[in-house]
Amino acid sequence: MIRIAPAGRVLAVAAVASLALTACGGGSNTATQQTGSAAPSSAAAPAAKGDGVLTIGTLLPQTGSLAFLGPPEFAGVDLAVKEINEAGGVLGKPVVKYDTDSGDTTTNIASQSVDKLLTQKADAIIGAASSSVSESVIDKITGAGVIHFSPANTSDKFTTINDHGLYFRTSPPDKLQGRVLGDLIVADGSDTVGILAMQDSYGTGLADNVSKTVQDGGGQVVERVDYDPKAADFSADVAKLKAKNPKAIVLIGFEETAKVIQELVKQGLTSDTHKWYMVDGNTSNTNYLKMPKGTLKGVKGTIPGANAPDDFRKKLLAVNPKLEDFSYAPESYDAMNLIALATEAAKSDAGVDVAAKLSDVSKGGEKCKDFKSCDELLKAGKDIDYDGVSGPVEFNDAGDPAVATIGIYQYGPDNKYATKALEYRTGNIAG
Missing domain, CATH: 3.40.50.2300 (Response regulator)
Incomplete structure (x- = not known):
């Protein structure tokens, strides 16, 4: 039997061609502007044009059976957006973010939230925490040419689902x-x-x-x-x-x-x-x-998730002093940074263009650990390898992290x- 190694000793989880994945799984419904390659698909993503402003929608649990995961996930995204905008934003402009509730599978909240985010011209939607919730809205999101990026989904269905090449995740299987x-x-x-x-x-x-x-x-x-x-x-x-x-x-x-x-x-x-x-x-x-x-x-x-450094936790607590759980905060933070860096690499905020660069910025280049230093390398014409708080990430061909x-x-x-x-x-x- 193949065993999982303690941290520092990495072993293969399974000697098979592909690994099936399974899942887990604060904010408001008002707009906020803060300053300061995927799985195989049977159809190409729709042509979606960017407007030069990276617009992010969050689809995370404020209510429902995973509501306790909402605060750390929102905090992770908020911290990343704060740091990105303090570093000059993306494509020379501040990132715009809209927060919504994903609810759970007992409601239709997620679908309504996605409709709202699409009308607000979100280029990427971060969420949901629940795999079942994400599965219920993935067609609507990716069908609109928008990136669907979850910090917490682990369902095996997402590895082969028809996602137009627009679904990614930072959470392991x-x-x-x-x-x-x-x-x-x-x-x-x-x-x-x-x-x-x-x-x-x-x-x-x-x-x-x-x-x-x-x-x-x-x-x-x-x-x-x-x-x-x-x-x-x-x-x-x-x-x-x-x-x-x-x-x-x-x-x-x-x-x-x-x-x-x-x-x-x-x-x-x-x-x-x-x-x-x-x-x-x-x-x-x-x-x-x-x-x-x-x-x-x-x-x-x-x-x-890997061990979140103390200074990262302190930064999260500065964003939300009431945090009790830190689960999936690193994955949420990394999701936001990766989307921003891929946008810079693509020189476009269009979902299809950004998705095409997500794998590139996650592996194979010069290592960097935050948006500012990674962005400086990109602007210097360097290939980058973002190693996040949640781990190395390094997307495989299915848009899943290759190491977890x-x-x-x-x-x-x-x-x-x-x-x-x-x-x-x-x-x-x-x-």
Whole structure:
């Protein structure tokens, strides 16, 4: 079995021609101006003309089941736009940004937000956090000749989806997260595992990957329940796990995980008698604070992304002092910087032109780590390789990052996880 190496020792995740991907997944609805190659497709993108002003739309969760991810994602984009505009903007003009809500799959908010952003002539839309939400609007976005760039999508569907060559992401695949989590469970000594997973492309895909890794590592998945996240009661689902009494319990979901946890405790499957594991969709520092202290003590969770430096976190807190989670802030920051640099390289803000340069600015040239230094190299006629806060990025032919990192986090007695991971594991993603 192929293992994922700890940070600093990069191993291939899978020896196959392509790696399937699976997913996770503040701001306002008013316009703000701040100063200071993709997957294969069966049709070319529509001809979209730029107007010389890079206009960005954000489609990130202000409401819904992933609302806790909204603040760090908005902060990441806002910080990048601030730095870009302070460095002189893009194509000699300040970046214009419009923020909207992505909601979740229970509403039509995302579609309405995209309609609004398209009328505001967005050249690129950053979002959504949820893969299912992005899947519901990708045709509308890319069909209009606009770049669809997610900082948090990991669904395998996006690798081969008809996206006109306009879909990109800075988040790694859940096949990697599933392998890291499965390896962790086995290494922690659990040979029997129960899985409670939300029933959608994110939950079932990640559960499949965890299951395979556990079994390849000599463990056994004794019970797996794919549940309806909108269910009012999870007692029957938890009872199925209780009947098998697994040593480890994997929780794959979004905000409904709080209700699942309450049922686990009620039925005696507490975190001090069973090892609980969570994932990026429910590893939160806001969703479990009302629970009795110690409910999540020792629980481990996995979140894609490399270690965010302290100075980067300080900059984010200057943008939003109320930040509790930093999940996907680096990926959001890098998405904005990459779009801006590709626009400079293309000398055009038209979506098709920018998309054609995104891969170029992410690999193969002189390394640089922020917009200002990278832009200076571009203006000097140099080829650049942007290495971001979230990692090297380096887009493969499918518009996915070729190298990815997963952090392993642990909860304390206050039901919050330490925002510095226990460890980070990095893997090459074949593509």
